[in-house]
Amino acid sequence: MFPPIANPSTKPVEPKFGDKDLIRRSASSITPAAQRQTEVAKLIDVSKCIGCKACQVACLEWNNLTEEVGINVGVYDNPHDLTPNTWTLMRYTEYANPESGNLEWLIRKDGCMHCEDPGCLKACPAPGAIVQYSNGIVDFIHDNCIGCGYCVRGCPFNIPRISKVDHKAYKCTLCVDRVAVGQGPACQKACPTQAIVFGTKDEMKKWAEKRITDLKSRGFKNAGLYDPPGVSGTHVMYVLQHNDKPEIYANLPNNPSISPIVELWKGATKYAGLAAMGAFAAIGFLHHVIAGPNRVSAEDERNAEKLAKGGQS
């Protein structure tokens, strides 16, 4: 049995990592942290998930989020998509396995994958709005967010959502505030069947191996770990019964990668050292091709430019 994470101490604990541990910062060049934290990962074992949504509720509760009461549209998924308040969502797929003839109800907990090579961060034009800690967690710093939405387009998993209230981007933080004081994320804590486990990435890979051996013994010959190399691996990984077909799990991308446009943009800023006007034009162009027209207000653009200049100077 995977050892349960102990209840938190009631005494305040020193954060185990913070700003000093950043390894990436959007639209900024930083000196990488001198000492790397051990990489962490959340492992979601789809084969053990009963779809109870306790993780969804725990996420709302821990992060003090309020979601609207929606309607039923003919499926179990509620809400029907990720929102600025719903950072994790169970997605249910009925899969008639053509080989075994059995019906399978595949229930995948969707949310930020915390890519090792995060497309959102690369696409982000606002300095310091998206950061990555040396333990792998990718976090949005809302004070710095300009709500441009590039992170949405930069994300190969379609995760971030822009709030209509404060025009900022929201997604799972991997409970960075909990992890900082040695706790697992709220969803993991709430999961009744240990379908969600949390630890160092190495531990999680070992844990996954054991699960995959069990699944193979039950006839799932393509069971495997979803840790896609296209984004240099992720800090949220899945154990899938059918790792050869991730797309059957509510369109989990098969071999995801960062959009080449984002990579191009990233390269351009890095090596050409664009002037302010050039940057503005590039942002405009990039905005047009990635986000489409009219998604960002002119004021936001101006702010972006201002912030971008300030950040690069």
Added chain:
Amino acid sequence: MTNSWTDIRNTDLVWIMGGNAAEAHPCGFKWVTEAKAERGAKLMVVDPRFNRSAAMADHYAPIRAGSDIAFLSGVVNYLLTNDKIHHEYVRHFTNASYIIKEGYEFNEGIFSGYDESKRSYDRSTWDYEFGADGFAVRDMSLQHPRCVFQMMKEHFKRYTPELVERVSGTPRDKFLKVAEWVASTANGERAMTIMYALGWTQHSHGAQNIRTAAMIQLLCGNIGIPGGGVNALRGHSNVQGITDVGTLAAAIPGYLALPTEAEPTLEAHLSKRAFKPLQPNQTSYWQNYSKFFVSFLKTYFGAKATKENNFGYDWLPKLDVVYDALRMFDVMHQGKTTGLLCQGFNPLMSIAYSGKTTAALSKLKFLVSMDPIETDTVRFWENHGEYNNVDTAKIQTEVFMLPVTSFAEEEGSFTNSSRCIQWKWPAADPYFESRKDIEILSDLFIRIRKLYEKDGGKGVEPLMALDWSYKDPVAPTADELLRELNGRALVDLKDADGKVIRAAGQQLASFGEMRDDGSTDGSMWIYTGVYGPTGNLAQRRDNSDPSGLGVYGNWGFSWPANRRIQYNRASADPQGKPWSEKKKYMYWDGSRWSGPDVPDYVPTIPPERSVGPFIMNQEGVSRLWVRGLMADGPFPVHYESFESPLPANPVFPKVRGNPAARVFAGDMEIFGTAKEFPIVATTYRLVEHFHYWTKNVHANAVMQPEFFVEISEELAKEKGIKPGQLVRVWSNRGQVKGKAVVTKRMIPLKVDGQIVHQVGLPLNFGFIGETKKASPINSLTPPVGDANAQTPEFKSFLVNIEPVSGPVA
């Protein structure tokens, strides 16, 4: 549960049927995932729907709702005809060898002794043959044509895989896989656990569903061993506790019987419960009934209960009939009830046939609701459009709402499905004017008693005799109440040598110390020990597990006697040796019964005394044949549900529904026919909600916001229903409207030559709360109950369905 939640980790095969543990018991289900992940256990699920448990299963078999007995009897027949039984266990630990007396008959679905006009049986022929010595006659070779084993073979032989497929709609290969997997545990090397819940109880033949499962486990030798058992998963965190404490309609605390009018004296009551052993040397523990009963009376009436007044027996109410929930509302419907006190009860939502419930509540003079939340029931008089379409002006019932604290705002104990009593402490302060249930009831009692003292009245004696010596009479504490359930010595208790074993005033350490001479009290013998001389053991939180078998003997207190697996003497063979090293649990170590648990046996009786392991039974063995203990037969029989899609019972064409199930006058005509209502419906709860409470909680409402109806793709096509479209579902009693969830998880079944469609109706919605408004699901359900327990038939009834025009979500 015969076993415990934590014991499920010891199993090799989990069979979930008549329940949906992943949905309704997600936290307990962790032990299933644990057994799968750590032991390589297999999980099989049999259910009308491919549900959340099925999503975790290695094998799923569909079944027509209401046909469980045919399916289970098919497994019994498979085990018997293929000789896949645990021979030694069956021979020595069950009543397979007992001879049934002449005169017993079973013809075309009816047992001997049936009286059609009363819809009941004279059960006198359902008994053993007795010898001149007064003991039951046995044939240990199991060859006698009238021995239980041979009678079973005869009774179950009709339930072939072909018949199961015809009646239950389960494809033959899927049924056979279940049977083969079950058979793989009939050897003492491997164990199977059966997990069930209301999917088995809520039928007109519910008790027999569970009984058939118990027979399978006995044939396999899976009772009393780690990883085995027939495990009832209780639906509320403390529903085991309220059952224990006597909210059953015919019981007082601890499963003792509430006296009936046929038992006018204490002697008459006790003489029916002498429970003499039916074999030499047997324990027949219920012989101690009088000790538990008198101790109960001593708690109730204190010093006023004396030997001379039969310990106050006359003050106890005597039942004319059993007032179960269905009868309660039937009586109310007849206009015979003045007031109803609803304590944590939302009957408008939870009692069958809501139309009748509304009419019944409308006839009350007053209705009192004690609840932490505003229930639909207290708003029954309010018009909520089509969801509760009543004429308010015509309802004169006065409604009182008394806000009570929630479980998290008070201390007390919970008893879980594992029979484990666990203390809990308040986590928050109560809101506003809410008071504890105990305080409201005590206050009411004291005020009513004062009124009677002042004005006098009819039948006042019991009220005046009741002992109420709590420190603060208007606010007894949970601690005082648990002590009272446990019991204490009222005088110095001495053993045969005159040595004091328990001083006057001391709490009792076990029910073995109870006496029937008035020298002990204790209102619930099965809990005795939880609050013994060493204090409140429900507060124990030691999670050490030296045996590694998930026993956790120092965590809380499991009744009876802190025993974690019941009948655990049966984990060893008749010589006291474990059946196998793999299933080693309790065994004879040469001087006593050892092992990680408290033996379910006198610890020092050696195996050669041949005392049976089922010490509560007069036989000392378990019962494959139950004599006259069940209302509807000594063996299970497949009967159709009261509303069935078939023209006749395919097994016994002359008998349709359970012939011993009770139907109230005027209720027979409210059953619908398959012609008008061709579709089978079943109701259930969703993991996102807890009954009718959490529709008042915002986060839960977000997770499942609106009532829906689960239908197959085939039925949707046939009826022109699109996914997400509003549909109307109606029975002969009412209608509901909800969104269509069109799913591959519902599949049409071929039953007796015809296609049977089933629809699924989740029950958690209503017209009060944060979820979208919905009609009570029990608008649809029939008010017929199980022949033994009167549990309503919520799991199998007939409806029709049609799309409602309008936008599709």
